[in-house]
Amino acid sequence: MQAVSPSILVAVDDEAGPALRYAVDAARRAGCAVHLLHVVVPGSVASATGIGEQLLHAAAEQAEGLAGGLAPVSTELAHAGPVPDVIVQRATRARQVVLQRRSGPGHELTEGSTCAEVARRASCPVVLVPDPRQDTGPATDTALDDLAGLQVTPVGPGVLP
Amino acid sequence: MSGVVVVGVNGSTESVRALRWALAAAAERHWRVEVVTAWPHTGPVFVREVPGHHSDARERARVAQADALRCALAETPAAVPVSMVLENARPEDALVLRARGKQLLVVGTSGGPVEEHRTGLAGRCRVQVDCPVAVVPADVDDARILEPLARAPG
Structure with missing residues (x-):
């Protein structure tokens, strides 16, 4: 089923998290x-389509x-590639795209390139x-600690300094 | 009003777009927006932040931040609490720091080389920030920004 109105597009490539x-x-x-999208790149193993359907x-x-009837849910299994191209193309009719940020062994290259x-x-x-x-936690940068004491200028709602 | 949307603003068209989108996202959730503008700390020591000392660089950043917010608020019908922060730091450092423990970080982008998106501002924020990071393109159409604002409580 295809979403009609501008939807929020989620690329599903693993366990939904x-x-x-x-x-x-947000929806x-x-x-x-x-709108849930899973991409099977041409040339993938034969089982990829079945796995994608299950995902x-x-x-x-x-x-x-999660939606509790307040947000329609649609799915799409796309046989195309590369993955970023498919997501970017689908994004032309989406309100926003939501991607899962992966980290850890095996995800460094694909996460970086796709995102x-x-x-x-x-x-x-x-x-x-x-x-x-x-995630093992955000990367630490000791240089950031130097910023902790810098000046913060709080301003009331809608008021310019 | 517990959530905070942090948005990086340097006065560019892209950052004003990002700010408008951040205001819309905050309005939808009844959160507040924290506008972060960084001015560089890589120059000579006399442009560093010194209490009581006037800095042209800091003043330029403050004016750019104020102009950007004024521009964004003029097109924002919803009332969203806004606070403003000036940091004497590299933009990515300031944003990573300010985004810690917050609910959403928003940055603008004008496209550019993919390598810049891996290692530049958006890329570094994406890797180092532990909250969702929204990357807003400069040419995002108004309908995608203003529609949620139209429904938000004024």
């Missing part, structure tokens, strides 16, 4: 649909449960959601 929850929450607030089915069930490429080329806002189950 925080990105899906973020997208459903409920915006009153729009959530989408599980993600859709989870999304519908960077989509964020660079998409015509709509792209939200990259970290996964606390996989």
Whole structure:
């Protein structure tokens, strides 16, 4: 089923996690649909399509449960590639794109290339959601500690300094 | 009003777009917006932040920040609490620091080489920030920004 109105597009490439929850929450607030996309690149192993269908089915069930009937959920299994190109193309009719930020062994190259490429080329806002189950925590930078004492200028609502 | 959307603003068209989108996102969630503008700390020591000392660089950053916010608020029908922060730091450092423990970080982008998106401002924020990071393109159409604002409580 294809979403009709501008929807929030979620690229599903693994277990649906925080990105899906973020997208459903945003869709409920915006009153729009959530569109789940899984991409099977031509030349993938024969089982990729079946695995993709299972991923989408599980993600859709989870999304519908989270949405509570307040945000329609649609799915799409795309046989095309490369992955960033497909997401960028679908983004032309999306309200925003939500991607799961992966980290850890095996994800460094693909996460970096897909997220960077989509964020660079998409015509709509792209939200990259970290996964606390996989992240080892944000990279530390001791230089940041030097900033802790710098001046902060708080201003009341809507008031310019 | 517990959530905070942090947005990086340097006065560019891209950053004003990002600010407008941040205001819309905050309005939807009844959160507040923290506008962060960094001015460089890589110059000579006399441009560093010194209490009581006037700095042209800091003043330029303050004016650019104020202009950007004025421009964004003029097109924002919803009332969103806004606070403003000036940091004497590299932009990515300031944003990573300010985004710690917050709910959403928003940065603008004008495209550019993919390598810049990996290692530049958006890329570094994406890797180092532990909250969702929204990258807003400069040419995002108004409908995608203003529609949620139209529904937000004024």
